[in-house]
Amino acid sequence: MCWPGERVAMSAVEQIFQGSIQGSIDPVFAYVRAGRLDCPPGVDPLAAWRHLSGQVARDALDVEAHVRRVLLACQPPLTERVFGALVDLFLALGDRGRGLRRQLLDQAEPWLDPQDAHLLRVHLDSGLPRGTRLPAQDWSLFDSAVLGASAMVELQRREVARETPFQQAMSLLEYGDLEGARGMLEEALLDAPQDDEVLRELLAIYRHSRDDAAKAAMAERLVARHGAVPAGWV
Incomplete structure (x- = not known):
């Protein structure tokens, strides 16, 4: 309310x-x-x-x-x-x-x-x-084709490496990779269970995907590592 x-x-x-x-x-x-x-x-x-x-x-x-x-x-x-x-x-x-x-x-x-x-x-x-060698571009989901400029690929990889796990997860959401974003947020929450932003996004993914099994498994991992789930988990 x-x-x-x-x-x-x-x-x-x-x-x-x-x-x-x-x-x-x-x-x-x-x-x-x-x-x-x-x-x-x-x-x-x-x-x-x-x-x-x-x-x-x-x-x-x-x-x-x-x-x-x-x-x-x-x-x-x-x-x-x-x-x-x-x-x-x-x-x-x-x-x-x-x-x-x-x-x-x-x-x-x-x-x-x-x-x-x-x-x-x-x-x-x-x-x-x-x-096929393709011009460098950002919006194709299927990355098995080879980008024409290898330097561009290396630059993009360096830029991704500078992003925080949360930012990388948001980028995966942008491209529709809900499962990849969930996995990255889960690892980020295990490392920093006090991070409310990561917690909120991860719970939203569980809620919208209706994946209760994944949420329960994550709760077990949190308890095993930290002794409890974060405040606001339920």
């Missing part, structure tokens, strides 16, 4: 499921209700991107999620992500679905760098094989 004027911090994972804008619609339910491919009205675009990225990460062959993700990236303010979304679609389908890939590439082309668009058009018939 919240008293008038009281502010309650919303976790990042709650923003993923509820949208970061007050009054926005949870994309999980909005897409199901609307039965549409474009982003339904009232859904925060960033929350929708995270939701669709999570679906693609869980099932690389979820073509409907891929299509929605590409179409979403064709709309401001997410247009810088459209090449990464198309790369994921091309990698997932291989040489299949040429007509679909061509149609989405046509729609996305105004937002693409001409060289990026040319690269994808060259691979419309053959598909984009894994191991």
Whole structure:
């Protein structure tokens, strides 16, 4: 219960499921209700991107999620992500679905760098094989392809190394990796059980994923190491 004027911090994972804008619609339910491919009205675009990225990460062959993700990236303010979304679609389908890939590439082309668009058009018939040298970009989930600039890869790795475990977990949430974020937060909480920010995000993940078994196992690990679970665990 919240008293008038009281502010309650919303976790990042709650923003993923509820949208970061007050009054926005949870994309999980909005897409199901609307039965549409474009982003339904009232859904925060960033929350929708995270939701669709999570679906693609869980099932690389979820073509409907891929299509929605590409179409979403064709709309401001997410247009810088459209090449990464198309790369994921091309990698997932291989040489299949040429007509679909061509149609989405046509729609996305105004937002693409001409060289990026040319690269994808060259691979419309053959598909984009894994191991293809790709331009450096941030928004593809499937990292088995090789980035063209090895120096960029090393720079990105150094930047990640400077992030705190909590920041790295938030980055994983941004890309839809709920399981990876949970594991990182669990290790961070074991090291610092007094960290309320880590505790809040981890409990939010358990709550939204309904993973009571993982929560119980984590409680056992906390008790084994520290003799009790942190205040606020229940």
